Amino acid sequence: MQQIEEKTLLQQDEGTPATGLKVVWREFKKDKLAMASLIVLVGIIVVTFVWSFTIDREELMQISLYDEFAQPGTNGFILGADQGGIDILGQLILGTRNSLTIAIAITLITGVLGVGIGLAAGYFGGIVDAIIMRIMDFYMTLPTLMIIIVFVTIVPKYNVMTFVLIMSAFLWVGTARLIRSKVLSEGKRDYVSASKTMGTGNFAIMLKGILPNISSLLIVELTLNFAGNVGIETGLTYLGFGLPPNVPSLGTLVGAASNPVVLENNWWVWLPASILILVLMLAINYVGQALRRAADSKQRLG
Amino acid sequence: MWKTIVRRILIMIPQLIVLSLIIFWLAKLMPGDPLTGLVTPETDPNRIEELRELAGWNDPWYVQYWNWVTNALQGDFGTSYAFKDSVSSLIGERALNTLWLSLFSVILLYLIAIPLGIYAGRYQGTWFDKGTVLYSFITYAIPTFVLGLIFLFLFGYKLDWFPTSGTVDVKYDPGTWDYVWNKIYHLILPGITFALLGTTTIIQYLRSEVIDAKTQDYVKTARSKGVPMKVIYSKHIFRNSLLPIAAFIGFTITGLLGGSIFIETIFGYPGMGQLFIQSLGQRDYSVITALVLLFGFLSLLGSLISDIVMSIVDPRIRID
Numbered sequence: 001m002q003q004i005e006e007k008t009l010l011q012q013d014e015g016t017p018a019t020g021l022k023v024v025w026r027e028f029k030k031d032k033l034a035m036a037s038l039i040v041l042v043g044i045i046v047v048t049f050v051w052s053f054t055i056d057r058e059e060l061m062q063i064s065l066y067d068e069f070a071q072p073g074t075n076g077f078i079l080g081a082d083q084g085g086i087d088i089l090g091q092l093i094l095g096t097r098n099s100l101t102i103a104i105a106i107t108l109i110t111g112v113l114g115v116g117i118g119l120a121a122g123y124f125g126g127i128v129d130a131i132i133m134r135i136m137d138f139y140m141t142l143p144t145l146m147i148i149i150v151f152v153t154i155v156p157k158y159n160v161m162t163f164v165l166i167m168s169a170f171l172w173v174g175t176a177r178l179i180r181s182k183v184l185s186e187g188k189r190d191y192v193s194a195s196k197t198m199g200t201g202n203f204a205i206m207l208k209g210i211l212p213n214i215s216s217l218l219i220v221e222l223t224l225n226f227a228g229n230v231g232i233e234t235g236l237t238y239l240g241f242g243l244p245p246n247v248p249s250l251g252t253l254v255g256a257a258s259n260p261v262v263l264e265n266n267w268w269v270w271l272p273a274s275i276l277i278l279v280l281m282l283a284i285n286y287v288g289q290a291l292r293r294a295a296d297s298k299q300r301l302g
Numbered sequence: 303m304w305k306t307i308v309r310r311i312l313i314m315i316p317q318l319i320v321l322s323l324i325i326f327w328l329a330k331l332m333p334g335d336p337l338t339g340l341v342t343p344e345t346d347p348n349r350i351e352e353l354r355e356l357a358g359w360n361d362p363w364y365v366q367y368w369n370w371v372t373n374a375l376q377g378d379f380g381t382s383y384a385f386k387d388s389v390s391s392l393i394g395e396r397a398l399n400t401l402w403l404s405l406f407s408v409i410l411l412y413l414i415a416i417p418l419g420i421y422a423g424r425y426q427g428t429w430f431d432k433g434t435v436l437y438s439f440i441t442y443a444i445p446t447f448v449l450g451l452i453f454l455f456l457f458g459y460k461l462d463w464f465p466t467s468g469t470v471d472v473k474y475d476p477g478t479w480d481y482v483w484n485k486i487y488h489l490i491l492p493g494i495t496f497a498l499l500g501t502t503t504i505i506q507y508l509r510s511e512v513i514d515a516k517t518q519d520y521v522k523t524a525r526s527k528g529v530p531m532k533v534i535y536s537k538h539i540f541r542n543s544l545l546p547i548a549a550f551i552g553f554t555i556t557g558l559l560g561g562s563i564f565i566e567t568i569f570g571y572p573g574m575g576q577l578f579i580q581s582l583g584q585r586d587y588s589v590i591t592a593l594v595l596l597f598g599f600l601s602l603l604g605s606l607i608s609d610i611v612m613s614i615v616d617p618r619i620r621i622d
Binding site for chain 2: 138143145147150151154235238239254258264270271274277
C-alpha cells in the first residue's frame, strides 16, 4: 500500500514538482489533525455566518427579566439565557460572527500596512530602512496592550470601526518586521537585479516580482495573526475594553464570568463561549502550522 | 563588552523620552480632569478655577511635561483621586504583590520548561517528544483569560482546592510561617496558569538546541573519549543550551507584565495589573499614567537585560 502510494506520488512528481495549492492540499491530506482543524474551522465559519442571517439583533437583545439565567433546555432556550434573559445560543452565533469578522478586518488592515512598510524598508534599504527600523524597535518596547486599553477608554465616539483602527495601529509591526527581513534577502536575488537592469520600475518589481515570491510566507503569517487577533479582541472585550457592550461578541459572553456568582453557578453563560474561543484558536493555529510546513520544503510531511 | 552595554543603555534614553512624551500626551487626552469627581454642582466656579491653577493645568504643555517628568524622577506621581493616597505608595504596595506573583511564575515556568525541552530534544521522535510538542502547541494557542477562567472555575470553585481571590487570608499574622504558606497558597493557581502558558518559547528553543547539539563536534569528541551519554547530556549539552535560556528572562518579564492584567483581574489578585483596570473604571488618571509609564519602563528594561545577557553569551551579536 505504502509503495503504491509512493509510486503514484513519484509519477505525479515527474516533470514539474507540485506547486502552490497542490502542496498545501498534500500537506493537509497527510496530517489528519490539520485536516480536522480545517474542517472544524470552515464549519464554524459557514454555520455562524449563514445562521446569523436568520437572527435579528434587535429582537435577540431584547431584555426579558422573566427568563433571567434560564437553565439550558428550558423555555425554548437550548443553551440557557444570561442575566437579561437573552438567549445564549443566539448571542454565541452573532458573537462568533462578529469576533471573526473583526479579527479578519484587523488581519487584513495590519497585513496591508505590514506588507507595505516591510516591502519599502527591505527593498529601499539605507536611510528608509534605518528610520523604519528605529520606529519599529520602539513600537516593540511599548506596553501595547495597556496603550490600546487607554486609547479605547479615551476615544470620544467609540464604535466598532474605531476599535478596529486602534488595534490595527499597534499590531502591524510584527508582520512588517518579518516581511522586511524576507525582502532584504529576496532583494539581492538575480531576478531582482535583472529586472532593475531592464529598467522595470521599483513598484513593479516590488509588487509583481518580490511579493509573489514571499506570498507563501505571508499567508502563514496572516493565518497566525488571525488567530492572535481573535484572542486579543475577545480578551479585551472580556476585560470590558473591546467591542461596545451592545455588540455581541464571544468576549462579552465570557465577560459575564467577571461576576463570581455567575462564574460559579451560571456556567452556561460563559463556558460555551470560552470553549468556542479555545476550539477556534487551536484550529486556526493548527491550520497555520500546516501551512507553514507546506511553505517550507524542508518541513513538509506530504 | 562594556562598550556594547554602555551603547545599549544610551539607546534606551531617547526611547524613554519618546515613551514619556507619548504617555503624557495620552494623559492629556483623557476626558475630564481628576477634579471631576470632587466637584459638585454647588461648588463655586472660582474655587474650581483656583484648584486648576494650583494643580498647574493652565500652564503650557511643555511646562506641565517638565514638571511631570521631574516629579516622576523623584518618585512623585501625584495623588490618586479615587484612593486618596499618593500614587507612588499605592503602586508600591501593589508592585510588591505583582513581584511575588511574577517571581513565583518564573520559577514554576523554568521548572516545567527546562526538563520538558531537554528530554524532548534528547528523545527526539518518541511519544514523549511528540507529547511535548503537542503540549507546547496547545499552550501557545490558548488565550490567557480562557485558561484562567476555566482553572478558577474548576480548581477554585468546583473542587475548592485553591482560594479564589486575594493574597492572604486575614486570620494569619504577618511574620508567621502560616502566613507565608498562605501567601504561597494564593499564588499557586495564578502562577500555574501563567507558567503553563509561558513555556512554549523556552521548550521549543531548548528542544531544537539539544537536537542541534547532538551532531556538534564537542559532543562527538566527548563520546569518542568514552564519556557516558548521561554525563554528556547532563554536563556538556545542558550547560551549552542553558545559557541562551537565561537571555529569555527579559522577554519573560515583558510577557509577565502584559499577562498580569488578565491574570490579576481573573484571580482577584491585588497587583499592578488589577490596579490598572480598576483605575480605568474610576478615571483615576494619575494612577493610569504612572502605571503605563512604569510598565513601559519595565519592558524597556526587560529588553535591555535580554540584550546584555545575549551579548555576554553570544559574542557574535555584540554591537561594535
